[in-house]
Amino acid sequence: MSDRRVLNAEAYWTENIRTVLLLLSIWFVVSYGMGILFADELDNFRFFGFRLGFWMAQQGSIFTFVILIFVYVYRMNRLDHKYGVDEDRDDFVADEDYYHLEETDDSSPDDNRGEKK
């Protein structure tokens, strides 16, 4: 493994962790924060026919979860691309050849990666 690749992988991992922590803090705030810990305070506000804390617990948090995963997918695809660790390379190979290629790759799995950058 070349030094440049190690650095690259570390930077990728750091950004990955940052993305995950950011999204998980939103996850925590909408479910545990707004749906449980501060739900009683939020219940004083109305949201259509709902009390807000009740709505967050039974509807709003679930909608937010869905959005969070798609934001994650989008950001991670961009991150993979930025660091050249995405799986796009595989798309250029026809399907049957793809499996063949993978098998030969297995003997020296790390060889091709450094050249990508």
Added chain:
Amino acid sequence: MDVQTLTFIFVGVTFAVYIGIAIWSRAGSTDECYVAGGGVSPLANGMATAADWMSAASFISMAGIISFVGRDGSVYLMGWTGGYVLLALLLAPYLRKFGKYTIPDFVGDRYYSNVARFVAVVCAIFVSFTYVAGQMRGVGIVFSRFLEVEITTGVLIGMTIVFFYAVLGGMKGITYTQVAQYCVLIFAFMVPAIFISILMTGNPVPQLGFGSVLADGSGTYLLDKLDNLSAELGFGAYTAGKKSTIDVFFITAALMIGTAGLPHVIVRFFTVPKVRDARLSAGYALVFIAILYTTAPAVASFARVNLIQTVNNAQYAETPQWFKNWEDTNLIAWVDKNKDGKIQYVAGKAFAGKPEFTAGRGESGERLLFNEVNGNGNELYIDRDIMVLANPEIAGLPAWVIALVAAGGLAAALSTAAGLLLVISASISHDLMKKIFLPTITDKQELMFARFSAALAISIAGYFGVYPPGFVAQVVAFAFGLAASSFFPVILMGIFSKRMNKEGAISGMITGLVFTAGYIIYFKFVNPSANKPENWWFGISPEGIGTLGMVFNFIVATTVSRLSPEPPKEVQALVDNIRIPQGAGSAYHHHQRKISG
């Protein structure tokens, strides 16, 4: 046509479709059997994951439970969806990159230890059996109520169907059958929900109808009306919680983390071709799940209003037919305490325990009971599980909608049962036989073991369906608690900590398991009378204790791993490798690569 004929037609047609799909997608190798050859598209996998995940509990029981407990039902709604965020962000992509068949595979390789693998196998089998017993029970209820066959016959029919496509089709057959089952179950759940939403609020979207004003011209919001009704009858406001905040917090966390650690859900992400497909597929899965999970609380509140208005102070003799039908199925009971011939439905239990009927009939024609009557004013017993099934009847919807719900309930139960049986069979044939006891068997022999263990598992599950052990409801807390306190931390640390070694992982897993199991066994089996908030640690109920078990697991694992040697270089290289998506290939080819020494 009457409901029963229609139900026969709907159930018959859907079953024929499931079997047709199984024949079309037979599995020919262990690879196809365990992970569908790794060639399932993210969208199809998302749908299959949703069907796999949404069991008889989600379809039949959840809305019913929420209907009876109101606000506190949120723990299930958030707990069983929020886990997908953890799964998508923390586990699925990396496990897909790792690219093997089962969770014990990951645990065994990452911690270079067959002891760790064995502990994981035992947990996977236990968790899956707990779950599968409940599914077969759901199948039995639907058959006995709608097709009026014996529960035993119903369970046998269900077993035959699952056997057919799980044993022949393997993961490939199951995946495509689950796609079909998702379509059936979501259609069956949404149609009555939309009908009822229109009837009650004039809004066709249940999620919006839930927060709208009632269509009766009164101008009151549905939920305000429900709060008033509930308060009047002594149940307390529907939108106010009764559980303590700390307990709600811990239960929600245990359900979320448990969901992310359930083996039959995780294994679904091994079936997609790429790492980015695994991420996307988790997103699709949650969309498909969220459709049902955001509708369920709406259905729960509609059903509650309908139920109270239909039965409270109604003359027993004039109650609609559904009331008597469910009474005949032993799931509704009425005792006329004040002898006025009317049903009084207020807070409190009408009598002790589940209804035990005598052969006789009372003055109004109701079935009489052996049970000892409680001193309160409540005269009605309703099993929570009937709410979703009875809801279309309560709202007076056409017969075909009722038949559709029966087919949907069966789809939900069968799809989950099949996914679980696959985990059990893979755990036995792959993890126990191939990896621990008989490493020399060929691919073909392993496949034979897989089919044989699936058949055995179905028979045991069927037995539980016919003779349901009284402890099913209690052990569900186990399934989530154990998944949360053992699998989730061990997999998470395996990915995110390179320093975590086998000593740390094994001691952490055992700490989490023993603590969680001990707490649950004490309060559920050894000393059930002490199962009260004032005796719980920090006010945490057995349902939520898995969260604390997980925290202990993390602490012990981290401490022990710091005091023992770091993992071998090749294991650290494995961790580096799974953190990068590139080169995921198919699960099959990675299976060929030996990484542990």
